[in-house]
Amino acid sequence: MMGLSMKYKPTIGLEIHAELATKSKMFCACENNPHDAGPNTNICPVCLAHPGVLPVINKEAVKSVIKVGLAIGGKVSKHSKFDRKSYFYPDLPKGYQISQYDQPLIEGGKLAGVEIERIHLEEDTGRLSHAKDGSLVDFNRAGVPLMELVTKPVIDSSEKALEFARELQLVLRYLHVSDADMEKGQMRVEANISVSKDKKLGTKVEVKNINSFKSVKDAIASEIERQTKLLEEEEKVIQETRGWDEGKRKSFSQRIKEEANDYRYMPEPDLPPMDFSASNEINIEELKKELPELPWEKRERFKKEYGFSDGDVLERLIKDRGEAEFFEEVVSELGDKDPNKIKLAINYIDSDLVGIMNEIKSGWDDFKVTPENFAELITLINSNKVTSRVAKTVLREMFETGADPSQIINESGLVGSSDERVEEAVNKAIKNNSKAVLDYKKGKESALKFLLGQVMGDLRGTGNPERVEELLREHLSK
Ligand SMILES: [Zn+2]
Incomplete structure (x- = not known):
């Protein structure tokens, strides 16, 4: 913490929004692709809040949030409902946002060692862009299903906050509920930060506009430093909302924080309450069975099954499911679990193969190297039939032509290493x-x-x- 006094202990809580990747929007049939469509093309009277129209709940969005809740061990509320959160801003056509106030879909749970307060469902707003001669508004994003996860204020460092955000992104991707790309605004992090000398919490400041993982760490570290400095100089921390300026690597004051009652929450009269104890349209037990292997489960399995230890290589495989899948197929083609071969396989996949793929900008689903051929190459390397230098040449050829390694070696005269x-x-x-x-x-x-x-x-x-x-x-x- 850059020479600052360690007397002050930070307390951090996170609020993370994620756009859900459903086909349609939260309360209407409009297409949900706010990032790829021309301005104001995915709109209808419902998401534009024309008078007299009625919203309808998108069940896929509800299921998505419940899946996240189940994955992190949260409790699915038996009764849940939507509420109106009123505020006025040009990107909010109704003058209120449909959100959830006192009966969120999920309560409790734990992720990356951090306790979760709640997860609820709401709708996203439109987007403003400020041009030279005025402001423009695009309503494609208005009404897009948005999940909000709130942690308990139990995080004590910027590093831990970053770890949490990364793990949540993995969960959202593993569950296929959100692409959660921070640069695209599909996942947005807000941090509530206070510092204090004793058990009594200090004044809380909310930091917004955190649009990358790097900013998660930088913005929080910078806010901890700012507050500590204020307190050391015996000045007061003001309860406020601050925005993070990624370019200047500094936060700036946005507004003095509203209290919850400023939003005049009220139950949404146009939507029925959700009752999961009676509902058979959304079956919680069925959803539980649909959960895939989760990141932490995969980590443990990879350590046990293939001898990985914690570190960058394992994390790359946990993050890149295409790479992990290819690796597992290669191991299965190798036919045995010889630790040497497994080690060779991961080295050649993670450095050489990924290197070629990055160079050519190719993905895991459109390339020619079959797991079978790759396993053959690993066997040749393992039995010293080819050197690492030859292997690299052969691999490139495999990548380009899809041929098998023995064929390449025979045809190009790349023997000579026996x-x-x-x-x-x-x-x-x-x-x-x-x-x-x-x-x-x-x-x-x-x-x-x-x-x-x-x-x-x-x-x-x-x-x-x-x-x-x-x-x-x-x-x-x-
Ligand atoms: Zn619509």
Whole structure:
């Protein structure tokens, strides 16, 4: 915390919104794709709040939130309802937002060690853009289903907040309920932050406009620092909402915080309350059965089954389900769980293969390397039939043509790495360079380097230098 006094302890609570990836909007049949459509194309009288129209609950959105709740061990409320949250802003056509006040869909739960207060469902607002000669409003996003998750104020560092946000993104993606791309605004983080010397909580400041994972950490760390400095200088922290300016890496005051009653919450009279104890349209037990393997379950399984330890490689596989799936298919093609082969497989997938894919900007669903061929390559490397250098060339060829590795090796003459071939080159080098051999035997180490170069040249770089040196020394000591 950059030289600041550690007397002040931060307390952080997060409010995270996620746009749900349902086909239609929350209360009407309009298409839900606010990021790809031309302005004001996905709109209708309901999401534009024309008089006399009635909203209808999108059950898929309700199911999505319940799935998230079940995944994190939250309690699904038996009775839940929607409420009107009133405020006036040009991006809110009704003058109120349909949200949930005192009966959220989910209460409690835990994620990444952080206790959850609640998860509720609401509708998103439109978007304003400010042009030179006025402001423009696009209502494509108005009425898009939005999930809001609120944690308890139990997070004590910016790093932990970041870890939580990342884990939530994984859960949303694993459940296929949201793409949760922060840069696109599909997942938005707000942080309530206070610092205090004792158990009594300090004045709470809300920080908004956090649009990337980097900003989650930076904005929170910066706010902790700002408040600590104020208190150390015996100044007061004002309860307010601040916006994070990513460019300036600084927050700025937006407004003094409203109290809940400013929103004049009231039950939404146009929507029926939801009763999950009686409802058979949404069956909680069925939804429980539909839950996929969750990120933390996969982490544990990968550690147990393949010997992974915590770290970047494992996290990349947990994040990239395409890569993890390919890895598991390769392991299954290898036919045994030899730890060496598994290690080789993950190394070649995670560095070489992903490297080529990034270079060509290819995805996991449209590439030519089959798990079977990849497993064959790993077996060749493992039995020293090809060196790592040859393997890289072969892999690139596999990637481009989809051919199998033995075929590529046979056709391109990329052999020469087998022990027999290395031995042949070693014998040749010894035979043709008697002076160097003599020098080496007199104790001149540099002569060995010279011989090594001769052998490698003969093998056209396909030899494994360590193996070549080993064989050279062996033959020279005869
Ligand atoms: Zn609509």
